[in-house]
Amino acid sequence: MGTTVSRRWALRAVALAAFMTSAAFAADPVKIGSVVSATGPAAFLGDPEAKTLKLYVEELNKKGGLLGRPVELVLYDDGGDANKARTFATRLIEDDKVVAMVGGTTTGTTMAMIPVFEDAKIPFISLAGAIEIVEPMRAFVFKTPHTDKTACQKIFEDMKAKGITKIGMISGTDGFGKSMRNQCLKVIGEYGITVLADENYGATDSDMTPQLNKIKNTAGIQAVLNPGFGQGPAIVTRNYAQLGIALPLYESHGVASKSYVELAGPAAEGVRLPAPALLVVDKLPADDRQKAIGSAYKAAYEKATGQPVSTFGGYGFDGIQILTQAIARAKSTDPQKIRDAIEATKDYVGVTGIYTMSPTDHLGLGTDSFRMLQIKGGDWVMEAK
Amino acid sequence: MAEFLQLVFSGLTVGAVYALVALGFTLIYNASDVINFAQGDFVMIGGMGTVFLAAAGIALPLAALMAIVAAVIVGLLLHRLAIEPARGASPVALIMITIGASIFIKGVAQLVFDKQFHSLPAFSGDAPIALGGATLLPQSLWVMGVALALFVALYLFLEKTLLGKALRATAANRLAARLVGVNVTIILALAFGVSAAIGAIAGVVVTPITLTRYDVGTLFALKGFAAAMVGGMGHPLGAVVGGLLIGLLEAFGAGYISSTYKDAVAFVVILLVLFFLPRGLFGGRTVERV
Numbered sequence: 001m002g003t004t005v006s007r008r009w010a011l012r013a014v015a016l017a018a019f020m021t022s023a024a025f026a027a028d029p030v031k032i033g034s035v036v037s038a039t040g041p042a043a044f045l046g047d048p049e050a051k052t053l054k055l056y057v058e059e060l061n062k063k064g065g066l067l068g069r070p071v072e073l074v075l076y077d078d079g080g081d082a083n084k085a086r087t088f089a090t091r092l093i094e095d096d097k098v099v100a101m102v103g104g105t106t107t108g109t110t111m112a113m114i115p116v117f118e119d120a121k122i123p124f125i126s127l128a129g130a131i132e133i134v135e136p137m138r139a140f141v142f143k144t145p146h147t148d149k150t151a152c153q154k155i156f157e158d159m160k161a162k163g164i165t166k167i168g169m170i171s172g173t174d175g176f177g178k179s180m181r182n183q184c185l186k187v188i189g190e191y192g193i194t195v196l197a198d199e200n201y202g203a204t205d206s207d208m209t210p211q212l213n214k215i216k217n218t219a220g221i222q223a224v225l226n227p228g229f230g231q232g233p234a235i236v237t238r239n240y241a242q243l244g245i246a247l248p249l250y251e252s253h254g255v256a257s258k259s260y261v262e263l264a265g266p267a268a269e270g271v272r273l274p275a276p277a278l279l280v281v282d283k284l285p286a287d288d289r290q291k292a293i294g295s296a297y298k299a300a301y302e303k304a305t306g307q308p309v310s311t312f313g314g315y316g317f318d319g320i321q322i323l324t325q326a327i328a329r330a331k332s333t334d335p336q337k338i339r340d341a342i343e344a345t346k347d348y349v350g351v352t353g354i355y356t357m358s359p360t361d362h363l364g365l366g367t368d369s370f371r372m373l374q375i376k377g378g379d380w381v382m383e384a385k
Numbered sequence: 386m387a388e389f390l391q392l393v394f395s396g397l398t399v400g401a402v403y404a405l406v407a408l409g410f411t412l413i414y415n416a417s418d419v420i421n422f423a424q425g426d427f428v429m430i431g432g433m434g435t436v437f438l439a440a441a442g443i444a445l446p447l448a449a450l451m452a453i454v455a456a457v458i459v460g461l462l463l464h465r466l467a468i469e470p471a472r473g474a475s476p477v478a479l480i481m482i483t484i485g486a487s488i489f490i491k492g493v494a495q496l497v498f499d500k501q502f503h504s505l506p507a508f509s510g511d512a513p514i515a516l517g518g519a520t521l522l523p524q525s526l527w528v529m530g531v532a533l534a535l536f537v538a539l540y541l542f543l544e545k546t547l548l549g550k551a552l553r554a555t556a557a558n559r560l561a562a563r564l565v566g567v568n569v570t571i572i573l574a575l576a577f578g579v580s581a582a583i584g585a586i587a588g589v590v591v592t593p594i595t596l597t598r599y600d601v602g603t604l605f606a607l608k609g610f611a612a613a614m615v616g617g618m619g620h621p622l623g624a625v626v627g628g629l630l631i632g633l634l635e636a637f638g639a640g641y642i643s644s645t646y647k648d649a650v651a652f653v654v655i656l657l658v659l660f661f662l663p664r665g666l667f668g669g670r671t672v673e674r675v
Binding site: 039041043044047173199200201202204205206207209210211213214217230231234235241242243244259262263265266267 | 388391392394395398399402495500501502503504506511513520522591594595596598600601604636637639640644645647648
């Protein structure tokens, strides 16, 4: 009997010692929720996001956590399924009792989760692209990625500067392509540009020469814009070269990755596209405000995962930074106060861009967050501003 | 005229891909009455396997050969582990098994390979060939050539060799085939193996054009299935004609009508064909099966 008692005491002492060695962990953890699509069709987006979130929450805890408390990341994988995402969102709020959420890899999963967080009045920073997430404004919903509208504006600014007024468009019929096409058509009038040929293709099509041939045979077109995502734009680019179309080709930020350059091969030579600074962080001038943070994130991510950095992980990075900085400023884990602090984010220099949020803007990025790039010799080249 | 020619080139290239997948469907259907929806995944294994083996430093032809062998092994395993144990089940049940196998193969491919798109260098360069104002990629000629060669080989095999006749006999009447000394189990395994090889070869030649990813098999299976149905399920010539027909219809639909209705144009024609010729264009000959 005596031995059991003393053994129990010994165990307690060990447990206590272990508890006390992690100094900051005496208090209840600050629980931050996340639902991302780490597997499934959007895994190439969600996987770097999940890795980034884990990496930076770990780092935060090494530095002593937030408000003197450890940070706990409650991460669920929705596999790209909007229904699952919604279930996990409910679980985050009801069971895990998180104070805020960074996640929502795709527009579909984000839109499914928005009502859950709005009802519970828990701040939600989305990592998905579409403008519908923050327009119309919702009190508790924010996002970090650029919208397709900003990308359209950046592209049209560039076209206008080059004196291009008549273009052809070939858009993917997937969510991204459709949404960007609509946003582009909405703002195109402001730049005095008209669309002479408006073609599209299915997201899984393997040949776009018929559509491009039509554009080729339309008189007066000065440039071609391809709002699209995934492998579609790579095939468009290859077919474009095959048909020998000599006009400038503009791609969207959706293909701003090395894999596009690899897939499109030599055909990608000369293609222009808007992209976040992270993509060309090594080439940024030393006085660029985003250079330091971008280089640091790139180095940390590549060291931790052994994979090349992606802009998608960067959205996760900015999301968790904006949130934890807001919690630090609010000096509270009250969701309402966190929300107010996120909205007050001012001049936060992130890897995606420089954010200044306001009660009328829950994204806080302008066209200056994009850099116009051109592909030369299989690599990105910055266009002079 | 140049535009018409461009659309024909486009349609023939895409159509040849569909035809190759349809040929795979044909062979397994002929032997076992099973419509193997994992057929598209053999295409994926051929493409992805070659990409990854080549990336590991193996010369492209050898990498392609190894990927094709891998696909054949997967095909034989599919037959041995999934189809053979369910022997005697209805064709519908067997078809469901192949759909399950297809999902399983995609899941494994996500782990073995990755979730990104990949490409292979074109066999004879990327410089387009100009013909009558239109352009054609050398790789398209490879696809069409390989489709033609495989078709001829399969046709000769089914019509002229004893093994091919045994295969057709198995399809016509399994019991009777067994009575005259055909080893039905081996014949079925053979059909799955050869079918996997056809799919994988298709995967190797089309990857430089269409790119590949762990889940491209679904699309190939759907279009290939449609091609096989239009041509008349079980007929090699029908598979080729059906594939080319769908490819051309898609190209003309996109080029002359509207790219929005591209798939619709093709499928409306398919519906019309099936409505008036329920057995497909070449299907009249298989009436004897009851």
